[in-house]
Amino acid sequence: MNVSASASQISRNDLTRNNLSISEVPSDKLSEIELTRNKCSMSQASFNDLPININSQAFSSLISSSGFINKLVVNDNKNNLMNGHFFHNELFSGLSIHGGDVVESSDAISSTQLPASLSLNILFHGKVNFCLGNKAYELNAGHAKSTKNSVAATCALSVLATSDLLSRKMTTGQAVKKVNLFVKRAWLEKRCTDVQSKVLLKKLFSNHTALYQWQDNVTFTSLAQKLLDLPTESSLQIDLLKEQMALTLLNELLAILPDKIDQPQPPLTDNKNLWLNKERHQLKKKANIERYIEQELENVITLPAIAKHFALSVSSLQRYFKQTYKLTITEYIRQQRLDKAKIAITIKELSISEAGYQAGYNHVSNFTSAFKKQFGITPANLLKLHQKITQQ
Missing domain, CATH: 1.10.10.60 (Homeodomain-like)
Structure with missing residues (x-):
């Protein structure tokens, strides 16, 4: 009880009233903040929904608190990973969303073992290099064509038919503005009752580590921008709006999938882009050792x-x-x-x-x-x- 009370006070009151960044919070209090974030309501869980400097410890704790095995390798000994506006929410419905408008301030690689899932990225600005399983990809918002009346974004859906590794590269000075919607395969299949939807999901998950990409000027960009524009201070109404927008994004995605999943994006083939072999091997070794010890x-x-x-x-x-x-x-x-x-x-x-x-x-x-x-x-x-x- 005492831990929850003190952590809640640090995570909301101190950060807001004193305008502190997470990197300024003592390391022994960060674990308390994360502990409280997991146990409190979603409105309290959004303490990181602030314009802040995001350090490596807070970033790793955030991913680990979602139940995923994660490894973060920072190559330049800097503490801060990114600066700007960033949010992450585990929603009541079982979906999760994250995103922001940030500038990466370190050269780093984040590797995470993810469950079978779909991950929708809506990229307004910058580029994202990542590996999915044994395939390397690059998303580039520069390919999206805006018009006078609408802002374009590059949309990409990645598919994991089974649990596999996602590794994301960060580069000092790279500006990235994006929104991500993440949904587990089991969550989708549990709610899939009609034959047509079952056929669609079966086809979709038949292509493990596939990436589907398209340009959007209206539907997805509008919802994603609204998520980015929501007030940083969390409340029940704002949390419900996020929930509603996330479900709407998913519904719109399922509506267009039949026209998108016939032509997956080819992965990068140049060896210089396969920069994650060592990290992938290390994370798999870590998971295997943990599994072996647990069994014995x-x-x-x-x-x-x-x-x-x-x-x-x-x-x-x-x-x-x-x-x-x-x-x-x-x-x-x-x-x-x-x-x-x-x-x-x-x-x-x-x-x-x-x-x-x-x-x-x-x-x-x-x-x-x-x-x-x-x-x-x-x-x-x-x-x-x-x-x-x-x-x-």
């Missing part, structure tokens, strides 16, 4: 066994783990086991001794000590707290 948590896990599984020496594995996670392998495994123990106690109703044994502790006292160090509360007090809430 209930067994005895040794460093030599993990190293052998991934064809690494023990020293290389330890060095890689420390660089990637800022933890030793032993510390990481202990954290994962304690996380599972917390779930076992509060949700699966295992006894404290049983949960401790499953986490690898033969003595309850040792388990209690490690648990309190990790979560700031003993297992018994955590259980009492949750039981008290459920009995109210």
Whole structure:
């Protein structure tokens, strides 16, 4: 309760009243802000909906808070990633939108493991270089032709039929103005009941990592510009407007898809544009190691066994783990086991001794000590707290 209150005060009052940027907020408070952002209503979740300097820590936390594995590599040791107006909203409907009018202030690569999904980009200005799976693409707003009465934008729909990697390149000095609508495949298919729509989605998701591109002067640009023009201060009415506009964008997209999905955009073929092989490999290795450890948590896990599984020496594995996670392998495994123990106690109703044994502790006292160090509360007090809430 105290954490939520203090973080909420920092994220809204301090940033607004004192005109602070996120980069000026102490690093120990950033995690509190992100924690509160996840637990509060959508209006509070929009604390980043401000004209600010966006630093690397806040950017990574934002993506990770959406449940995605992410790696950010900044090549020039700068803290700020971009300057300008930026917003990101996880909507009640299950869609998410983000966008802004920014100038990139660092050379960086952001790599994210995404679920099967559709991602609609409406690009008004600048260019965006990215890799989707094993294909490299470039979007360029310079190809869009504006008229006297309307502003043009380059629209692009990317398709992931299954989970895959998206890597986005940022370049110092690059100005980008865009809006993005993201929707998971499972979300679409759950709501798809008529035969015609099912046929459309089946055809659409038959082309993994495809990109479809077109120019637009009215429908998509108008809605995207309205999203960009909404007041930065969040409220129920503004949040509902964003929800409505996002759903309208999706509806308009589905209406034109039959005419757009026969000719996917060819990927870049020049080797100089495939700048993400190393980052892609590193992120996949990270995901594979996490998956392996999660599967083996209930067994005895040794460093030599993990190293052998991934064809690494023990020293290389330890060095890689420390660089990637800022933890030793032993510390990481202990954290994962304690996380599972917390779930076992509060949700699966295992006894404290049983949960401790499953986490690898033969003595309850040792388990209690490690648990309190990790979560700031003993297992018994955590259980009492949750039981008290459920009995109210």
